[in-house]
Amino acid sequence: MTQEGTPVRRARRGSGAVTLHDVARLAGVAPITASRALNTPGQVSAEVLKKVLEAVASTGYVPNRVAGGLASARSRLVAALVPTLSGPVFQETIKALDEALVERGYQLMLGQSGYADSREDALLEAIISRRPDGIVLTGIMHSPEGRKRLLAAGIPVVETWDFTPTPLDMLVGFSHVDVGRAVVDFLYAKGRRRLAVVAGDDERSRRRQQAFQAAAKAAGLSDVPVVIVPAPTTLKSGRSAMAELLRVLPGIDAVFCSSDLLALGVMTEAQVQGVAVPGQLAVVGFGDLEFAADLHPALTTVRIDSSAIGRIAAQFIVERAEGGAVESRAVDIGFSIVDRDSA
Amino acid sequence: MTQEGTPVRRARRGSGAVTLHDVARLAGVAPITASRALNTPGQVSAEVLKKVLEAVASTGYVPNRVAGGLASARSRLVAALVPTLSGPVFQETIKALDEALVERGYQLMLGQSGYADSREDALLEAIISRRPDGIVLTGIMHSPEGRKRLLAAGIPVVETWDFTPTPLDMLVGFSHVDVGRAVVDFLYAKGRRRLAVVAGDDERSRRRQQAFQAAAKAAGLSDVPVVIVPAPTTLKSGRSAMAELLRVLPGIDAVFCSSDLLALGVMTEAQVQGVAVPGQLAVVGFGDLEFAADLHPALTTVRIDSSAIGRIAAQFIVERAEGGAVESRAVDIGFSIVDRDSA
């Protein structure tokens, strides 16, 4: 059903939206000139620029970056894979990543891989099919198929929140083994001798926990009991883990938790059961979430500069996309133990 | 620099990746047939399907949905706008939205608008330029320019987490005015008479707060003092708001907080200052975050089915994109007050 008498061979396909052609026609220039006026204004005369800008304003033209992406092979889209959107751990990283990206004209796509690797492959395909200019992974890509797919796609990848000598491509993170050790040293220096761990059932938490146990053993401390709780960690699982610990081993004097939320649960249960923190029990969290400093008692915890991870990841990807710098970079952003009242 | 002696007029542009053409050639069919084998397998013969699938497997072909999106005017991308990625409030909505979308072959794009409207317009343009199949807003789009842009783009929009008689398009939310009133009734029934509010400085919180004040007045209660804290709300601002309230009006017997985190801050400060909850002071939160039930005392709070909002929004958008159903729909998912120990 065409509206006018103009002879048309086919039905119109387009969305009907204003296109660059419309703008160009209105401005009296060729489409490519309009394109240049918008993307590289330095390359056109002031007069042309003005006319194009007027045409844009009067039509309400919004460029179609899907088409632009196809033509230029640069989507200006970056994908981030997180285990889950529940849980505040990666939140600041994603927030900082998005902010840094938007500032540079990129957009963020999100995918939840789950803590299991099951859906990961399908998700990876869905993401690669959008041809993002970069992919940010929280954690290390372990599955061989995943690594292969990513490598084959030739998309810049930043692995984060971990450290490995064999990154897929680029890397921004820190050593979980070092964290485990450092917390043992910290608690030992505070005079604590009967340590315990409450850890979420994900790979990085487990790595901290194992390093913690090994370091405690090396320091000549008694065996460190461990309670593993499902990922993502919750206040509730912290409470029940603490209840179990208290039941089985009432003599412990310090607990290292794999998240601040878990630590809050542990402190809550301690309070309910009349165990004084830090008097009888030291509690150390992980993450230094916004609330940690203002709890009562204020939570001693391991601080990770979550925002920095996001910012640096964004920078790496944008530089790769724009500068074409091919070098693979790895940054260890480290961590610190924030010594507050709970330990 | 061409590799072979073939006379080429231009340098090769493509990404070098395997394309549908490669797959089709390998399978011995036309590109469109390969396309159909992958997208609408019912339309091709079993034999062709098999050959195409084999070709896909042997080449590691991953479809380019950027190209597909351009050709079909369906990007299978949905954008979500949140005020901020910090703060757990919309987290479950986004999580559920993403899950429902991925299940149906869509991908989620994220944008942070900030609580101020300043960057919103630029963000909106960035999003529209990707031609998503739908946009999910947290909150109502108020700015006239924003509404205009969205309408002009012709992209299905779902406004969420609020209710209005004049939605832009589709709507999934609840009435914040009703929440404010219901909490007054609830506290009144519990015998509380000197109510106060701690509210984040965002529009929806303010609306609950105002309705709360009005309802208290209508019930013949004394004027309700209000402390406004910056958005996003934090445990810290809850503590200082409570400290202020206690200093100025020590006689209050109930506080309605605009988030559970704020409520936790209020309870923490109360505990530190020796005010018994719920004995002397009732505390009501908002959101029913995962941790609320396991605090001590367990937090009485307003429960919103955050996941349902995400799921329904996804459904609305997908139906619009696929069914072409043009009707505008509005759903009030309501809320409930979860009566636990803190009030």
Added chain:
DNA sequence: GTGAAAGCGCTAACAA
């Protein structure tokens, strides 16, 4: 500084 032509990789429309 400006433009014509070609094509990015895919799918809608039409035809056989």
Added chain:
DNA sequence: TTGTTAGCGCTTTCAC
């Protein structure tokens, strides 16, 4: 069921 053709809206390449 399969194929041909013509784009989607933009940017690249090459030429003036």
